[in-house]
Amino acid sequence: MQKRDNVTAYLFLSPWLVGLFAITIGPMIASLYLAFTDYNLIEAPAWVGLENFTRMLSDERLHNSLRVTFTYVFVSVPLQLAIALLLAVVLDRGVRGMAFYRSVFYLPSLLGSSVAIAILWRQVFGTEGLLNQVLALVGVEGKGWISDPSTALGTLVVLNVWTFGSPMVIFLAGLRQVPTMYYEAAAVDGAGPLRRFFGITLPLLTPIIFFNLVLQIIHAFQSFTQAFVVSGGSGGPSDSTMFFTLYLYDRGFGNFDMGYASAMAWFLLVVIAIFTGVNFLVSKYWVFYEN
């Protein structure tokens, strides 16, 4: 065994350790405490026990924000991953110009979280926006996609799906690990392309699908910028794009209801942890590890 060098190691770790305690763990404990208080930043926090949590139980806007967030997560993530997988499989078949296509498809994932793209989305899906202008060319009358509560969330789902490039790149890296001899053997046995996809590619790719799924779900639960900018900071129309994170921001930094915001933050953490945990548990039944 290698000799230990505790002193050197902890010196190297010291910036990270200071950050961990001062900027992560310390504030986590503080926010857990604040979750049980009434605190407006000016007066000292007042202990209120479980009040913030019982308030959450009867807060209709909060229930709505949960519905909006769940819809967003469970519609946009599967769609995004399905498209990412489809295109990765197509590109992996040795299409000429593969690197070019990969770059083009990847670009939106780098831009997607910016305010500029949210502004573009506001225009494209607006009443006189690009989409309706194009629809008018083919004689279809559009509507205000963002100002209509029934479609506003849909425009944000489209935006998330638009950033399928990064999971696609991860899929591509995974596909490259699939040994070609499997395909050759299957071809000798007379398996067609569909059979090869479902019999070989998909099972061998399940660990990567799982990985992408966990990552994108965690990420989607925390979406903020796009809903905030597209709705002009309101989560509207009629709260239809009021993500949980937007409501949290509104409570905490709009109304300085820091106790309630902290309780909400911990609730979000628990929700994400549960979904990640369930994901891991269920993965035993569908994720296939070669060794």
Add this chain to the structure above:
Amino acid sequence: MRIDLRPRTLLIHVALIATALVMLYPLIWMVVSSLRPGNEIFREPGLLVKDLQIENYRAGWNALTEPFTRYLLNSAVVVLGSIVGNLVSCSMAAYAFARLEFSGKKIWFAIMLLSIMLPIHVVIVPQYILFSQAGWINTFLPLIVPKLLATDAFFVFLMVQFIRGIPRELDEAATIDGCGRAGIFLRVILPLMVPALATTTIFTFIWTWNDFFGQLIYLTDPHMYTVPVALRSFVDATSSSSWGSMFAMSVVSLVPVFLAFLLGQRFLVKGIATTGIK
């Protein structure tokens, strides 16, 4: 070279090009629209420019409290500070995790991995209180100091993965030549991990440049606005007549990201492939 003209291959290319066009059309259209008279945004879905002009850029540049130069500079300061912070602090932590033996290593490593997944919302309220008591609101410190303390643990993980791939024999050779731990880190590991440092630089650049939540919360004084916060205040202040200048400034804000993408593609793709990030 023979061109493959089988119908199947052609079909695939047609489908791929169509997908790429649909994806990129709004972006291209935004750039084109920013170069046309402002009112055409609402009636010209095509890409032809009859009357090329930069009026939108001139108007947008001076539409807010400060000229846009100010916001670009503010963003540049935050980005630069974040890059330096991440490079120094994350590489140090990564070296310890990848190469040194110390008590508690497994636990610290697990905590580091967990912290990558932590939603920022769980810590943002107390962080805000902490930084406001330090008098740091409307300074760039709340955005830069955490990076100097390796809170972007994701990059620690990326670098650990990379250092593990560097042969240990090199460390041993350096030890025989009389190098201490710090010497090995500075003279052997750092020069060899340049690709990981490049990936970190580019991702930090793009993420910090795009970051909105933190900048929105800590920067409320218009003089301190960064590009995203300035853009969003544009949305609030805007009537439909200034869409042209808003598009122009949006394009300006996307240019640095686009350049980073062009220059750093190789590192980005590699970075995602080895660690699987956004």
